[in-house]
């Protein structure tokens with residue numbers, strides 16, 4: 130039962146992401162750097178030069194809630210942990226198209242995002258061993274085939290009712306949904322936070338959560354809430370610097386911008402589920418949580434042909450009920466790192482996009498992160514966003530640049546890689562691991578498309594070794610050999626929160 134770490138490591142080597150080929154992107158990046166900024170005028174409102182589609186990305190309800198949701202507010206580091214201020218002048222942007230830090234604020238002038246490109250076509254081989262070829266390019270059909278974007282999907286659909294069956298045989302704790310995912314608006318739930326395992330109020334985690342990279346000075350790079358028009362700028366930068374990241378994508382954005390998701394995946398980045406409408410999951414009913422995860426999973430499968438085995442709850446808002454649902458559906462929660470003193474590895478870039486802080490304040494928070502990072506005995510996972518031009522500018526011009534120049538040097542890796550998970554295990558179609566993720570064996574596997582039949586089953590490829598999953602007894606009765614083996618130190622670092 131003890132998962133063989135040595136086996137994992139060798140599997141990691143075998144399943145390592147293949148070298149990628151992005152000549153088109155390199156060429157485009159070069160052109161981009163030479164392109165003039167479309168609108169340099171200082172404006173009190175976002176420039177109308179931005180395409181309507183990108184404007185809509187900025188104001189979608191799910192996005193707006195990412196700025197104001199109380200659950201997010203609580204992710205501000207504890208007093209003292211974000212108190213450090215910049216003592217040196219803010220740095221200048223390294224990319225010529227990036228504004229000075231002091232100008233990066235809500236209402237800043239916008240520049241045109243790069244247009245989507247079709248670098249990859251159907252049938253292309255992905256850089257993940259055992260993953261199926263790219264499906265036919267997805268075109269959003271409109272109509273009612275997919276739930277409305279940025280709204281909690283209805284729960285009476287055939288798909289959701291089918292996905293509900295994945296919970297059968299698992300113990301889903303019976304915690305009542307919280308008022309709105311915040312501590313202040315649900316004091317009764319907040320009082321039970323430790324019992325609920327509620328991350329939002331007090332940072333409670335469980336052994337099944339991925340909360341950190343185990344190796345010191347290793348930076349788990351993640352970007353949430355996309356794909357957005359500005360993801361392309363970020364992808365160009367990451368490619369140029371040879372950095373890979375984990376993208377936690379929103380289902381509504383996936384069907385809106387499928388080509389960008391393809392670019393991310395085919396460039397060797399890791400893809401994970403970040404719900405359909407970006408609501409605090411603890412505030413939703415169990416059926417609604419299933420709908421949020423199921424539709425996002427289906428969107429990713431439709432566009433890429435693969436089903437992620439990991440997820441990140443919006444605002445980090447997770448408790449034992451949401452955890453159990455995610456694990457029953459075959460998705461392991463990935464959080465971002467908190468230090469024992471309550472410092473959170475949240476760049477607060479989303480607060481700049483929301484007009485709550487400016488670029489300099491955000492960067493000051495980031496400098497505290499760097500200080501915290503150097504003091505940690507483990508590595509860490511950092512929260513950043515690629516939905517807004519502002520947050521992408523901050524990442525490209527400042528935070529990632531500072532990370533690359535930091536001494537002692539950080540190792541920047543996507544989260545699956547930093548936790549030494551074989552790349553193949555990141556997706557249900559490519560994994561050969563019979564005990565991870567915790568696929569619901571009772572129901573016969575995962576029904577990605579919601580037609581009532583299992584489409585994939587974890588460990589199918591080597592099922593001859595037998596199924597050692599103990600999922601019947603409940604999500605937390607399932608021992609987590611992989612996690613406990615790899616995260617002993619990391620979990621210990623946050624267990625006191």
Ligand SMILES: [Zn+2]
Nearest residue numbers: 353354443444
């Ligand atoms: Zn998010």
